[in-house]
Amino acid sequence: MAEPLAIETVELRKHYDGMEALRGLTLAVPKGSIFGFLGRNGAGKTTTIKVLLGMARPSGGDARVFGLAARDEQASVEIRRRTGFVSDDKELYPYFTVGEMVRFTAAFYPRWRTELEARYLRAFELPADRKVKALSHGMRTKLALLLAFCRGAELLVLDEPTSGLDPAMTEEVLQALVSHVAREEMTVFFSSHQIAEVDQIADRVAIIDRGRTVVSGGLDDLRERYCRIQFVFDGDAPEHAFRAPGVERTRRKGRVLTVTSSAGSSALVDEARALRPVSIDVTPIALKDIFLETVITEEA
Amino acid sequence: MLFRPNPSSGVPIYLQLMEQVKHAIETGALRPGDQLPGMRPLAEELVINPNTVAKAYRELEHEGVIELRHGAGAFVSGTAGSTTKVADKVRAGQAIVAAAVAKLRARGVTDDEIRRLVDAELSGRRTGGHGG
Numbered sequence: 261m262a263e264p265l266a267i268e269t270v271e272l273r274k275h276y277d278g279m280e281a282l283r284g285l286t287l288a289v290p291k292g293s294i295f296g297f298l299g300r301n302g303a304g305k306t307t308t309i310k311v312l313l314g315m316a317r318p319s320g321g322d323a324r325v326f327g328l329a330a331r332d333e334q335a336s337v338e339i340r341r342r343t344g345f346v347s348d349d350k351e352l353y354p355y356f357t358v359g360e361m362v363r364f365t366a367a368f369y370p371r372w373r374t375e376l377e378a379r380y381l382r383a384f385e386l387p388a389d390r391k392v393k394a395l396s397h398g399m400r401t402k403l404a405l406l407l408a409f410c411r412g413a414e415l416l417v418l419d420e421p422t423s424g425l426d427p428a429m430t431e432e433v434l435q436a437l438v439s440h441v442a443r444e445e446m447t448v449f450f451s452s453h454q455i456a457e458v459d460q461i462a463d464r465v466a467i468i469d470r471g472r473t474v475v476s477g478g479l480d481d482l483r484e485r486y487c488r489i490q491f492v493f494d495g496d497a498p499e500h501a502f503r504a505p506g507v508e509r510t511r512r513k514g515r516v517l518t519v520t521s522s523a524g525s526s527a528l529v530d531e532a533r534a535l536r537p538v539s540i541d542v543t544p545i546a547l548k549d550i551f552l553e554t555v556i557t558e559e560a
Numbered sequence: 561m562l563f564r565p566n567p568s569s570g571v572p573i574y575l576q577l578m579e580q581v582k583h584a585i586e587t588g589a590l591r592p593g594d595q596l597p598g599m600r601p602l603a604e605e606l607v608i609n610p611n612t613v614a615k616a617y618r619e620l621e622h623e624g625v626i627e628l629r630h631g632a633g634a635f636v637s638g639t640a641g642s643t644t645k646v647a648d649k650v651r652a653g654q655a656i657v658a659a660a661v662a663k664l665r666a667r668g669v670t671d672d673e674i675r676r677l678v679d680a681e682l683s684g685r686r687t688g689g690h691g692g
Contacts, residue, residue: 292611293611294609431607434607438603438604438607438608438609439603439604441609441610442600442610443600455568456567456568459567460567460607460608461607461608461609462609463609463611463612479572480573480612481572483570483571483572483573484575487570541679541680543570543679544569544570544571545570546568546569546570547568547570548568
């Protein structure tokens, strides 16, 4: 694959005393993508982000950002310089006003984008003289995003950027992300367990479960490949072990046989014809179902 | 706006966009020479990934439905759906569908059921209607 990568991990491992948070996580985030990093709570999303940004040392495997090794301390400084990070708790100084917070942050970054600052202060309707501690959760999220946008970073890493926001505020944040990416050449890597928002703005995804990647790729490509095929038979659905590739799950119930496929439907349908079903139905399945199928199957 | 893809339907968003552009051309909402929204404004308006819009436009160009002119934007190409026959055919079809939907609703069939009936009818044809 010739695509330049913003983030790459290979067989990444991390254990904290006895607890395995990452168990061989492999990721490839192409430059210029909006990458949705999906997993349940405790799947290893935040640990991965910490390793990428040099806030935690990996126990094994490799993690690179802009091709730089995250475990190397000097490279890690460089990584953080070129990356805007918004943590889950939107860490800011509570006693600063919005204006002070912006000026304070701007002082650290020589490439600070003054014109973007003005635009987002207006677009986000952030009151410059309000104290950070008096901001609503949504306002704080927007301020944290503004600070990340304006530093001229090539990569934005967002840990659950919309957690705790109401639907209107979520839409506003997604809108800001999309429009920022449309104007600037940058990569966005955001973790989430909100499937709907990943569905909406991501072009790449990885679904992780218990420290491992279970599905990854282009979102439209996954939508194309994943489907559900329902066969109805005259009598009880036959027991049949499919040889066609990509069979993720098979369920038999009475006269109905339902197959979830990750490799399209044609090979499966061809194979099933020999079983003489009375009807065949192919339906696309949504990311939500892909998530549920892959994450829960792993549990078994 | 004309376009409104549904991200959670499981159908690739770029395909939905392509279908919606083609539909707009078939119904005459978009005519040859008309300009399509720019990729960036469209991504911002629909709040979808700019790469997805770019992919839909590229594929539409590849199929000869639209033309991408450097710096000027995207335009419905001269040949796309220009045969008024296509537009007429679709308009006539729309009337048939509208009548059928009205009839089904009058019988108490819900919209979801109607959608499934249509999908099943179409996919039955796609899989060759085997086993009948």
